[in-house]
Amino acid sequence: MIHLDHVTKRYGKKFLANDDVSLCIEAGEIGVLLGPNGAGKSTLIKCICGLLRHEGSIELFGYENRSKEAKALLGYVPETPAVYPMLTVEEHMQFIAKAYRLEGWGERSLDLLIRFELDDKRHKLGKELSKGMQQKLSICAALLPEPKAVVFDEPYVGLDPHAIRELKALMVELRDSGCAVLVSTHMIDTMEQDWDTTHIMVNGRIAATRQRTDLVDGERLEDLFFSITEGRREAKS
Amino acid sequence: MEALVYLTATSIKNTLNELKNKPVLTAFYALLIVGVLGSATMTARLPTGSMGKLLPYPLETLCAGTFALILFMVISTALKGLDTGGSFFAMSDVNLLFVSPLSPTHILFYGMVRQAGMALFGGLAILAQIVNLQNFFGVGWSAAFSLFFGYALSMVAAQGLAVLLYSFSHGSPRRKMLVQGLGAALLLPLVVMGSAAIMEQGAWAVLGVLNSTYAYLIPIAGWTAGGLSAILAGRPLVGLGLFSLNLLLFVSTVILLGRHGRHYYEDVLVATETSAALREARKMGDPNDPALRRGGGIKGRGSGVQGWGASALMGRHLREAMRTNRFVVLDTYSFTILFIAAGMTFINSRSVPPIEALLFTFVATLYMQLSFMMVTGPIRELTHHYIFLIPDSPMQKLIYNNGFAALKALAESVLIYTVVGIMLRISPITLIAAILANTGFCIMLLGINVWGLRFFGATINRGLLMIIYLLIGVAAILPGLMGIMMLSMSNPGWGKTLVVPGLLLTVYELIAALLFAYLSRDVLHHTDLIQLTTGKAGRR
Structure with a gap:
């Protein structure tokens, strides 16, 4: 599971990007992180992935997030895909296999590449891929080590309909296999079907956390989001 | 560590393999190697002790x-x-x-x-x-x-x-x-x-x-x-x-x-x-170029964009420059050119007469400006859609789009030749001639810049573009320079102050600029939105 306990991230003295955030994504759960632009979602994700220093603690399945053990369990799909320009698709997978010390990874790699229609692009260099293909490769690379916790930051941007369908199916498979999945997205409707818990961030804080079971009849994730974010704005004014 | 060795080795191997498919890049590396080897051969043939006399220390x-x-x-x-x-x-x-x-x-x-x-x-x-x-x-x-x-x-x-x-x-x-x-x-x-x-x-x-x-x-x-x-x-x-x-x-x-x-x-x-x-923003011509957001927030100097119709393009360039550069039309490039020009003048002034030192600096400055201007400034505007959509004549839009760059060229010339003039103690009239000739050259470059789009299309490699424009720039100025040099030979008095050759060169450059502007009058109707590539963008 992904466990955040009183996480605060400051830039300099004045700017508070994340303010005392606590949340938990259990194993076998899809957590959605929602919030308007500038709410602090990407910063929080970078903290979880050990890319930013922070106050408070973040643990992945009981390991401190910057430890080797935690990293071996984590998959990260960044907001902007960036691949190595001079490595082919296949070499990216090989590199990940070496970096994560994976054995017998070939079949899984091929499966992922086929699912995301990259199998015929195995010998293309990273720089020859379109943005969407880079995003697909980024997803394949993150999932190759069979992580126990996966963090997706705006994973649907740039993907074609086939890849969106595959990714949604993969998220469900990951959940069903006991993986903790955290997805940050603005495309609320893409998560409407499969979410378990949603955390709505406003101004660096968790403004609300809801379970799917908390929804009243006919209420959608989008309705919940607007009731929290715009309801607060209306209350303020 | 094995993964990192793999990453490095594979990247190098693929880079070398790729050279097979990139003739321009291969030619560039070949030229570099030939340049180094050529220098080595020339140096080896020079008689010992004949060099190193240009400077006292x-x-x-x-x-x-x-x-x-x-x-x-x-x-x-x-x-x-x-x-x-x-x-x-x-x-x-x-x-x-x-x-x-x-x-x-x-x-x-x-x-x-x-x-x-x-x-x-x-x-x-x-x-x-x-x-x-x-x-x-x-x-x-x-x-x-x-x-x-x-x-x-x-x-x-x-x-x-x-x-x-x-x-x-x-x-x-x-x-x-x-x-x-x-x-x-x-x-x-x-x-x-x-x-x-x-x-x-x-x-x-x-x-x-x-x-x-x-x-x-x-x-x-x-x-x-x-x-x-x-x-x-x-x-x-x-x-x-x-x-x-x-x-x-x-x-x-x-x-x-x-x-x-x-x-x-x-x-x-x-x-x-x-x-x-x-x-990424520069490659894609993103109007929200982070370069313009440096430092965060709007700092002083008012706001708003002057101009109406096509002239709003120049107004926008000015507003962006006010936000980006402390000295508005003078940026880091301007001061880099100044620094190099002053250094060259300092070194040359010890070994050759002031007029010759001025000529050396003049040629070097032209070369640097040519390199800096070719793929920046006005051409970047053509990576945005606005210039194509503004309901005005293409010629007007091009003139206003290049107006800011012409102003910048004038300001740079004044700055550079004022400093160089003080260093060389050259008469103000000669310096004015140098400033005008230099500005005229930049205006001619702007004309070439846009005109080139007719031939090179909307997607072109930035490196290749620079080489092509360099050649066109040299070819365009060469007839004028040769003609003025021949006239100067038959009028030895001209060489003392360089005023007449400088003014003649300015006139030649402005005529050439007008010619290129005329030739590119409809270019906005004939070209697609430009996508400058750096060679790292993908070929699909």
Whole structure:
């Protein structure tokens, strides 16, 4: 599971990007992180992935997030895909296999590449891929080590309909296999079907956390989001 | 570590393989190698002792120049480091390496070794300058190689320093000020000694200060210049010892950051993200270019865009320039050209008459402006859709789009030739002629810039574009220059002040500019939205 306990991230003295955030994504759960632009979602994700220093603690399945053990369990799909320009698709997978010390990874790699229609692009260099293909490769690379916790930051941007369908199916498979999945997205409707818990961030804080079971009849994730974010704005004014 | 070795080796292998499919890039590397080898052959054939007479203190000048140049680069890197950290990782490293279970120390070592490789590659340009090094400073291959390695090591050490500084200051204004204060305190004695020496003994005395023991003790720049000086003086061991201090700084950085290795990721993340966003925005012609958002927020100087219809384009350029540059029309490029032009003038003024020195500077300035202007400024506007959609005549839109660049060229010419004129003590009328000829040349370049789109289409490699425009620029000015030179030969009096040739050249350039403008009058109707590629963009 992904466990955040009183996480605060400051830039300099004045700017508070994340303010005392606590949340938990259990194993076998899809957590959605929602919030308007500038709410602090990407910063929080970078903290979880050990890319930013922070106050408070973040643990992945009981390991401190910057430890080797935690990293071996984590998959990260960044907001902007960036691949190595001079490595082919296949070499990216090989590199990940070496970096994560994976054995017998070939079949899984091929499966992922086929699912995301990259199998015929195995010998293309990273720089020859379109943005969407880079995003697909980024997803394949993150999932190759069979992580126990996966963090997706705006994973649907740039993907074609086939890849969106595959990714949604993969998220469900990951959940069903006991993986903790955290997805940050603005495309609320893409998560409407499969979410378990949603955390709505406003101004660096968790403004609300809801379970799917908390929804009243006919209420959608989008309705919940607007009731929290715009309801607060209306209350303020 | 095996993964990092695999990553490096495979990237190098693929880069070499790719050369087979990139004739322009292969030709560029071939030219570089031919240039270096050609220089070597020429240098080997030069009679011993015939060179190095252009300057009174060639070796001291070389070491002082090295010191000044590297100090400038170290200060820039350090200041940038204080704000955003080191920038020797790519976003792919952040996304794939930083989150992997690989050792942060190994990753840091990989990043720095790659940076060293890039610095060595960049330093190859120094080897290509062997003939100039021989001409001006009377030094040969050993000096060129020493300079090459010294430069590469200093650039690596500077990046390490940038990360260390960011790691230490960590966004704290007080710590930043402390670092800046310490840096200033380190350089203050040099400024005081230099000023005193110039006042007492004249300008050349500054060489003594820049070659003093104190200067050589200053980290990175001093160690490199001191090492070079020692090697030139026949003390290679001392030289290598001083060079290796840069290496020591690099290794210490790796060890120090490696000890706190879990935390250095943030120290390189901001710079990496910023430079990646900048590269992407520039490549895509993004109107929200982060370069324009530097420093955050609107700072003074009013707001709003002047102009109506096509003239709003010029208004927008002006507003952006007011936000981006302290001196509006003068930017970093302007001051870089000024710095180089002043340096050339200083060196040439010791060996040739003022008018000849002015001519040398004039030609060099034209060359630099040609390189800087070709793929920047007005052509970038054509990467946005607005200029295509504004309901005005294409010619009007092009004129207003280029108006700001013409104004910038005039301001740069005034700045450069005022400084050069003071240095050479040349009559104001000659300087006005130089300013007009220089501005005219830039306006002609602007005409060529747009006209070229008719032939090269909307998607072209930036490097290739520069080479093509360079050739067109030279070809366009050559008939005028030749004609004026022939006229000057039959009128020997013209050469004394260069006023008449300068004015004639201006007239020629403006006529050529008008011709190119006329030829490109409908270019906006005939070209697609431009996509400048850097060679790194994908071919699908």
